Amino acid sequence: MYHPYFRGKQFELITIREMAPLLAHAGFVPIIEPVRESLGGLERTLRAICEAGGRAIVIVNPHHGDHGDDGANISALLRDKLIGNNKISAGILLRGNTSFEDAKTCFIAHEDHNPTFVHSGFNEPKALAQYLGDNLATSTHVFVSNPADTLYRRHFNSSTRILVQDGFERRKNADYAKNSPEKFSELHVTYGDLGMAGFGDFLIVGDVYSEGGGPAYAVAIHLTYIDPDNDNVMFIYHFVSTTNDTPTDPAGKFKQALDKLVEKLDSGNSKLHETTAIREFRELHAKQHFPGLGYVKKLSMKHHIETLAAYLA
Structure with a gap:
């Protein structure tokens, strides 16, 4: 089903921990690419997922962050702390500079960790599919x-296939006001038509x-919403502060953005699902409290997950 792709920063991991029961209940499987040297937060997150009865994929050879040159500590965490737990899958990241031999070596090292292949620019799909042979049908x-990468994916037709797309257009915050709302994704509607067993995205990051x-x-x-009047396509609002000419007063700027959000909610035509995250935004507005930008991003990620859970329920 839904596979949200997280980079393992602090608030991303907190989001997963807080959402672990909902993720498990909805059958959502987060993909986590650890980027911080300390793995304590990741371990707590994985234990929260397991305690909730959920599943996760952990990239053991990350491209970004502190483990970009060596994922040995991540592998050790899976081996020493989560051995035999088939709820946690070792994600093998296959990029453009990953050779078939590298992919094969990583797969052999993590055969006991329910491996999942994460394709991101890999150039030897045919060799990998042939190597997996009879095991291809049970692989993910x-x-x-x-x-459009249909020919590439054809090599893995008999496997469980998930398509992840980035629906978030990265810009300077001030520029978002000119494009709100805008289309985010339709993959939650069309993934089955593309022959996929599930879909994913990079949330609002x-x-x-x-x-x-x-x-x-x-x-x-x-904040994302699904529009029932437009074939259930997902769109995204960007509520942007009015003041944007100096790097000062983030609390005041947050209030300006939050005022716009609440005004839209109170209009009755926002189409935003009334999630627990939306309720917390309302509470922050009522208390005139600024919790910090990381916390705001966490609420937006939680809202995105809750919105998809409600749609797919």
Whole structure:
């Protein structure tokens, strides 16, 4: 079903932990690419998922972050702390610079960890499919790509296939005000038509990794909704602060963005699902409280997951 792709920063991991019961109940399987050297937060997150009866895929050879050169510590975490737990799958990331031999070596090292192949620019699909042979039918493949890569995916037709697309257009926050709302995705509606067993996205963060930016000239609240009057396509609102000429007063800018959100909610035509995250935004507005930008992003991610859970229920 739904496979949200997270980079393992603090608030991403907190989001997964807090949403673990809903993720499990809905059958959603988060993909986590660890990017921080310390794996304590990741371990707590995986235990929360298991305790809730859910599943997750953990990239053991990340491209981004502190483990980009060596994922040995991630593998050790799976081996020493989660051995025999088939709810946690070792994700093998296959990029353009990954050779078939690299893929094969990583697969052999993680055969006991219910491996999942995550394709992101890999150039040797035929060799991998032939190597898997009779095991291809029981393998799972996640494709971080566009729907046009049909020939590539044909090599894995007999497997369980998941398509992940990035629906979030990355811009400067101030520029979002000119494009709100805008189309986010229709993959939650069409993934079956594409021969996929499931779909995924990068939530409201996008597939652009950064270690963290400088001070925000503008504050934006990004919230998705599904439009029943438009073939259930998902759109995204960008509620952006009015003041955006200096990198000061993030709390005041958050209030400006939040005022716009609440005004839209109170209009009765926002089409935003009244999630627990939306209720918390309302509470923040009532209390005039700024919880920090990381917390705001967490609420937007929670809203996105809750929206899809309600649609797919």
